[in-house]
Amino acid sequence: MYIKRKAIGIFFVSVLLLAISGGQFYINAEEGRQGGHGNDAGHKEPPVRSAEKLSEHPLPEITTPKPPFSEGIFPCTSCHAGLEPNAQRRELGFHTDIVLVHSTKQRWCLDCHDAQDRDMLRLANGEHVPFTKSYMLCGQCHGPTFNEWKAGVHGKRTGSWEGKKEYRLCVHCHNPHSPRYKPLKPSPMPARPQDINKVLDTVGVTIENQTIYIPVYKK
């Protein structure tokens, strides 16, 4: 009896899984069809790229922490208001901490920072976006990554698994001027079986407002 019930259970679960995956494909197909303004039957519009579909498929409700500016650097206008924009590629007198390792040959400051409105970023089409929406700038080139970020696959989200989520901006993890993720110091390794008597204590380490307790070992 028990085995029979188990078998029915397994059958039910597999049917359920099938239904789940089937349902997913169906939903995606629907979205795809709606993508290019499908309701106007006679008029055929050119395909719309996903980054441009934002108005119809709005970003999920996104809250992000403040952009990670260096100390005292923002607003840019506090210095740049009186300075003439200079698009020339040159050795910078200020901002010497910035090393551009991000398509360096194709890009210079004013390709992403707006020359007129100094506190804004500039998209390729000349539109302005604020620093709090810098993902619009990154998404121009990194389309697939941008899509995965919106879906919650790329990058870190915190908050609630069923409800409000807090996204991180691209620049919270990737320095926009040098985007490769920087290596970290790992937390201590667990005690080896022969070293279990060498655990001295645990000490608190605070990372992004979260305190975790890591072990300290005898030398």
Next chain:
Amino acid sequence: MDRRKFIKSMAVGAAATAVPLNQSDASFFDTFFQKYYREMTKEEKEEVVQRLEAEYKAKYGKDIKVGTEEHIPGVLFGYALDLSRCIGCRRCVYACVTENNQSRNPQIHYIQVLRFRRGTSEGEHWIAGASGVSNLEESVKYYDPPLVPQEEHFYMPVQCQQCENPPCVKACPTQATYKTRDGIVVVDYNWCIGCRYCMAACPYDARKLNWAEPYIPKEQINPVTHYLGNRPRMKGCVEKCFFCIQRVRAKERRYPACVEICPVGARKFGNLLDPSSEIRYIMAHERVFRLKEELNTSPKFFYFFSI
């Protein structure tokens, strides 16, 4: 007088001689004769919670809340881990220890981060030569470089896989460990006899026994707990990851601690029955696999490569 009460009164009678003085308070008998959690009524659970909270208050000098939140209808928890992103920093290991009140000494860790070398060079490689079998045995748990990730290596954190067909549950002689309706495999620590059959049955090395009385500094205790989750444990019971049951079943529907700490966002969590959840997006769009799939344990913990 029913059987339980009869035995209890017999035991109380014998207690004067049989029980060591330091344990001869009422709490000891209530603990000894506590019912199976799954069979308790609401009132009985309430009683147990009150007793436990008083015990913990005496032991840790702190108000520790023991929750008994039920499963959420229509929810089956699933987890995904992006092996392309994981950098092996072990923050998840200690975020878990902190959140879930694991013993600091002797150490108990629910998460083990394994390091593999890319390709098929000697030692710690992912694919074992011609046999084509994944070689977890040669992975390295005790790596300690100054910086991670290291060139030519990748990392795989392993914890309880929350199997749909859990071998530990089949092995447990007292049914102390069981699968709840939201898919989390839990342990009723008071019902566990410490036989370690479940540890032998688990193919993922996810279960840990408290060999000694667990030690946690008083100021490091997390006071928000759940009966089936992170309440302080005792010597001789088995424990393991329970998807931070006290967080995910809470009203705020919080993410597990390991998801929140991961600096690269490699860890994803959600409801497998909700088509709009990120976990379902991953299952539909990414290359997903389950660890030791051939054992038919059917884990609800999915690994994937996003690149």
